[in-house]
Amino acid sequence: MNIKLQPIYRNSVNSNANSVFKNDFNFFNCRYFQSGYYSLCPQNFIRDNKNLVNDENLGKVVEKDQLFDYLFNLFQDPQTKELNVGKFLSALAEKGIKKTDPRLEKMVDRLKAILAERKGSGNIEGLTLDKNLCKTVIQENIILFSRAFKHDFVIPDFSDFCKSIEEIYWKCKANIGGKVADYIPQLAKFNPEYWGISICTIDGQRFSIGDTNIPFTIQSSGKPINYAIALNELTSHVVHQYVGQEPSGRMFNELVLDHNRKPHNPMVNAGAIVICSLLMHLIKPEMRPSEKFDWISAYYKALCGGEYLGFNNATFLSEREAADRNFAIAYYMKENKCFPEKAVLKDIMDFYFQMCSLEVNCQSLSVMGATLANGGICPISNERIITNSPVRDTLSLMHSCGMYDYSGQFAFAVGLPTKSGVSGSMMVVVPNVMGICCWSPSLDAYGNSVRGVQFCDELVSIFNFHHYDNLFHSESHKKDPRKRGFYTKIIDH
Numbered sequence: 265m266n267i268k269l270q271p272i273y274r275n276s277v278n279s280n281a282n283s284v285f286k287n288d289f290n291f292f293n294c295r296y297f298q299s300g301y302y303s304l305c306p307q308n309f310i311r312d313n314k315n316l317v318n319d320e321n322l323g324k325v326v327e328k329d330q331l332f333d334y335l336f337n338l339f340q341d342p343q344t345k346e347l348n349v350g351k352f353l354s355a356l357a358e359k360g361i362k363k364t365d366p367r368l369e370k371m372v373d374r375l376k377a378i379l380a381e382r383k384g385s386g387n388i389e390g391l392t393l394d395k396n397l398c399k400t401v402i403q404e405n406i407i408l409f410s411r412a413f414k415h416d417f418v419i420p421d422f423s424d425f426c427k428s429i430e431e432i433y434w435k436c437k438a439n440i441g442g443k444v445a446d447y448i449p450q451l452a453k454f455n456p457e458y459w460g461i462s463i464c465t466i467d468g469q470r471f472s473i474g475d476t477n478i479p480f481t482i483q484s485s486g487k488p489i490n491y492a493i494a495l496n497e498l499t500s501h502v503v504h505q506y507v508g509q510e511p512s513g514r515m516f517n518e519l520v521l522d523h524n525r526k527p528h529n530p531m532v533n534a535g536a537i538v539i540c541s542l543l544m545h546l547i548k549p550e551m552r553p554s555e556k557f558d559w560i561s562a563y564y565k566a567l568c569g570g571e572y573l574g575f576n577n578a579t580f581l582s583e584r585e586a587a588d589r590n591f592a593i594a595y596y597m598k599e600n601k602c603f604p605e606k607a608v609l610k611d612i613m614d615f616y617f618q619m620c621s622l623e624v625n626c627q628s629l630s631v632m633g634a635t636l637a638n639g640g641i642c643p644i645s646n647e648r649i650i651t652n653s654p655v656r657d658t659l660s661l662m663h664s665c666g667m668y669d670y671s672g673q674f675a676f677a678v679g680l681p682t683k684s685g686v687s688g689s690m691m692v693v694v695p696n697v698m699g700i701c702c703w704s705p706s707l708d709a710y711g712n713s714v715r716g717v718q719f720c721d722e723l724v725s726i727f728n729f730h731h732y733d734n735l736f737h738s739e740s741h742k743k744d745p746r747k748r749g750f751y752t753k754i755i756d757h
């Protein structure tokens with residue numbers, strides 16, 4: 265199944281589409297060939313040549329038939345000359361693409377229809393398809409599939425990468441330190457044994473291990489999301505008239521403002537409450553609170569590619585009841601004119617508690633992280649949700665302020681933008697690579713998930729994901745699972 269990659273010579277400038285296919289290794293390695301050496305064809309050329317696709321990802325014009333032939337040859341049974349759907353799907357799963365991926369929905373529906381037409385019992389994995397039928401089934405996803413099997417995803421050897429993640433998972437599971445948050449009963453009741461890790465890469469490769477389907481409230485892991493949405497709607501210039509960019513060096517719920525009488529940053533409670541006031545009163549101020557809740561829920565839902573998002577009303581009510589400190593912060597900010605004019609404190613606080621009480625699970629939060637890793641485009645829906653610069657600003661503040669009072673040490677040791685929440689979640693972003701969600705309810709003295717922090721330490725001790733790891737002149741034994749590293753490995757040996 266492994267396609268042998270060969271070294272690429274920078275000798276071919278493809279100014280016309282046909283030249284792309286003249287030479288095999290150029291065609292098969294085109295993703296490595298990008299800057300300055302590729303050509304996307306004018307749209308009218310593509311329109312007149314139905315068999316060609318301009319693939320922005322590949323940075324190339326490609327011929328669909330040729331991609332299809334290549335894939336079909338990889339998977340056809342030498343005797344029957346048919347493709348076995350089960351084998352194809354499990355090879356895809358090994359690359360991180362599951363059959364539940366929304367991008368494959370049409371294909372799976374088509375396979376179900378074929379199964380029904382054949383009056384077959386069992387499941388679609390048992391189907392075999394001849395070449396013509398196969399073409400109608402997989403044509404729609406041909407670019408995705410060919411990238412999967414040409415090692416063109418950001419983590420080409422995904423199963424090897426996942427093995428390492430699994431090892432870290434078990435190592436961290438043995439750690440039973442920490443204490444579950446107990447300021448409200450809805451958090452206190454969580455079993456400290458829960459432990460899950462989910463990964464979603466910028467190509468939508470998925471891996472999950474442990475308790476990744478269990479809903480938990482997003483709590484402070486939603487603060488960067490609200491901040492990103494505020495930036496996306498209002499621009500950084502407007503948002504930062506109300507909130508700073510400095511780490512506070514104080515507890516997340518401290519009653520303190522910076523020397524400009526603004527909250528230090530959007531990742532501590534004071535800043536997050538101000539962000540809620542902007543979302544409430546500067547964006548579509550005509551909306552009623554109920555409509556605003558629907559509006560922001562739709563944003564969250566799009567950020568996680570339609571995966572699990574819920575609302576925990578009991579948590580909302582408890583949060584509101586046990587909120588003396590948050591109300592004290594809010595009144596202190598009101599006194600200091602931190603909110604926009606006409607702000608209604610009760611509505612702002614309700615909105616803040618509602619945002620804390622949104623439910624996600626490990627899998628859906630990893631997709632939100634992946635959308636941030638991918639510059640605001642959700643990898644599993646290919647929809648742009650947030651523009652680039654709000655995402656960059658959000659990651660910057662997650663990096664410097666995302667881990668409460670431990671932010672400086674975490675930025676030093678791990679070097680990845682991350683936001684933790686009191687329910688035990690951590691949304692970790694490896695920019696341009698993947699989103700990771702770690703979830704385990706036991707917290708350390710700073711309020712960060714004990715296992716989540718350990719996971720990150722272990723992750724960057726194995727892989728060169730720390731923001732300041734050198735990618736080109738490695739002196740350590742750290743691995744680079746990214747495509748560039750993969751390619752280097754190939755030409756080195």
Ligand code: GLN
Pocket residue numbers: 483484485516517533583590620684685686687711
């Ligand atoms: N609901 C919590 C609060 O506002 C959220 C804080 C957190 O997750 N650290 O205090």
